[in-house]
Amino acid sequence: MTELTKLSLADARKGLKDKSFTALELTDAYLGAIDAGNDKINAYVATTPEQARDMAKASDAKLSKGEAGLLEGIPLGVKDLFATKGVHTQAASHILDGFKPEYESTVTANLWRDGAVMLGKLNMDEFAMGSSNETSYYGSVVNPYRAEGSNANLVPGGSSGGSAAAVAAWMCAGATATDTGGSIRQPAAFTGTVGIKPTYGRCSRWGTVAFASSLDQAGPIARTVEDAALMLQSMSGFDPKDSTSVDLAVPDFAAAVERGVKGLTIGVPREYRMDGMPAEIEALWNQGLEWLKAEGATVKDISLPHTKYALPAYYIVAPAEASSNLARYDGVKYGLRVSGKDITDMYELTRAAGFGREVKRRIMIGTYVLSAGYFDAYYVKAQKLRTLIKKDFEDAFNAGVDTILTPATPSAAFAIGDEALASDPVAMYLNDVFTVTVNMAGLPGIAVPAGRDGKGLPLGLQLIGKPFDEETLFAAARVIEKSTGTRFAPTRWW
Structure with a gap:
């Protein structure tokens, strides 16, 4: 079976x-x-x-x-x-x-x-x-x-x-x-x-x-x-x-x-064409646009001018909220408890033993940006940028764009234990460069497999939609899915 x-x-x-x-x-x-x-x-x-x-x-x-x-x-x-x-x-x-x-x-x-x-x-x-x-x-x-x-x-x-x-x-x-x-x-x-x-x-x-x-x-x-x-x-x-x-x-x-994309306008944000983007990602993006045009969609260049601020703003807002949310894990009511000489010592020992390195890093970043003297300089400024990022999308949709097509990732999957990424957290964070804007603006986004790189690894395209218009994303993603002419499946080795 x-x-x-x-x-x-x-x-x-x-x-x-x-x-x-x-x-x-x-x-x-x-x-x-x-x-x-x-x-x-x-x-x-x-x-x-x-x-x-x-x-x-x-x-x-x-x-x-x-x-x-x-x-x-x-x-x-x-x-x-x-x-x-x-x-x-x-x-x-x-x-x-x-x-x-x-x-x-x-x-x-x-x-x-x-x-x-x-x-x-x-x-x-x-x-x-x-x-x-x-x-x-x-x-x-x-x-x-x-x-x-x-x-x-x-x-x-x-x-x-x-x-x-x-x-x-x-x-x-x-x-x-x-x-x-x-x-x-x-x-x-x-x-x-x-x-x-x-x-x-x-x-x-x-x-x-x-x-x-x-x-x-x-x-x-x-x-x-x-x-x-x-x-x-x-x-x-x-x-x-x-x-x-x-x-x-x-x-x-x-x-x-199966609604199709005939009559839809597909936005192409110029800010997503980043320096150093691999040629195969660029080619996949252009191929996706051609597939959508072939099914009756119109392509329109758009600008999302605050895109370059999305990643730094995200890595202020997200750790700040994480610092607050993860304060509840203290070893008192549930989960891990490491005994200490008093309750403060127990808190510290439990959190030191219980959280991994990346979680500790983000808690510390979040605590820092929420601290007195830095709250206005970092957190408040990041929230203002978030509003501007959201407005960029609103302007594009108000100008007649129905959905936006971008790459989903800057590359295909990389090796476990990649030394360059393991030693540089910021390099790892750049994997989110095409996706964080969607969360900052509260919008829907879908990733659909659209091709493979030179080593046969899958690559995806991302469609970004208007608030609560997931239906258009499904329709456009289905066009890309059909156009690839293949069903993605790994060669079994496990």
Whole structure:
């Protein structure tokens, strides 16, 4: 039954409804794939086989009665940032050692409501801080793709590296993920998968471990545009428990996928044509524009003049919010506790032992920019720049642009342990150069596989949309997906 894992989520739904196989058979196929490959890929930090089989049996009962939900019987992986009742939830950090919440995040509760099956919790950068999935307490995730003629292990991107790798390696039909500065779109681009960061407020943040509250947003990673649309439809919705959740009806995202782009205007921001951009990224970008034009879209050059300030502003705002959010982890009520001579000593020893190097770095940066004497110079100024970045997009959309096309990443996946990136955090941060503007402006963005580099590694393009216009992104991404004429899949080595 292992070939069941090669089905797209949409095809698996159809097979279940046609009774070609059962939800239990589909779930067992995925559990078998995890058992066979997770020691090499390291995508899962915890699996829930008994719970998965129980959920699959319940789905089979509903399917037999014709009472199937939107994702009835579909096995999914859950990023370790989402609270799952009674199941390992540690944000891939030592400081949450042994934590199993007594509640369920709204996003996962929505998925289970619609009949999805939980296979387990997925690896990630610790507290979602990283662009390569190398900061996890549970070790690096390995990209299922390898460069042609090489056995070197590559990163899957971050922070949702476990989600992207599990989807690409056929270890789940789709996965939940989160995006604070590109953490859905960058790993999707590195693994030949589709990832969408919806508009801020489209998905509830309740029950999701916070990194930077004004930037974090949940979304799916899946194998196709249609699969991502189906997952986002289930994940979305107003939640009174989240004050930033927007009370809007959830559209039928899947119905928008085949809508096409005829009559749409595609914006091309000149500021994204950066010095030193690899020729293959530039060529891919131009190819994407040609595909969209061939389907009836119009291309228009636009300016987003404050783009150059987005990365430095992001790396002030995000660590500042992280410093505040992560103050709650002190060893008192849950997670790791390292004994000390008094309570202050216990706090210090627990946080020193519990947080990894990158998390400590960002807490210190955030604490610094929020401190007296520096708050106005750094944090307030960054927030003003954020407003200007948002206005740049508003001006472009008000001038008739329907969606914006950019590269998703400045390169293909790089090697695990890359010395240049490991020794220079700023060089690693530059992986987010095309994605952070979307979070700063609260807009939706989707990464779709569009080609390969000279070594056969996947490359993605990014589409940026108007607030709460994910439907146009799905339609345009589907045009690119069809135009590539290929289905992206790694050559199995694990």
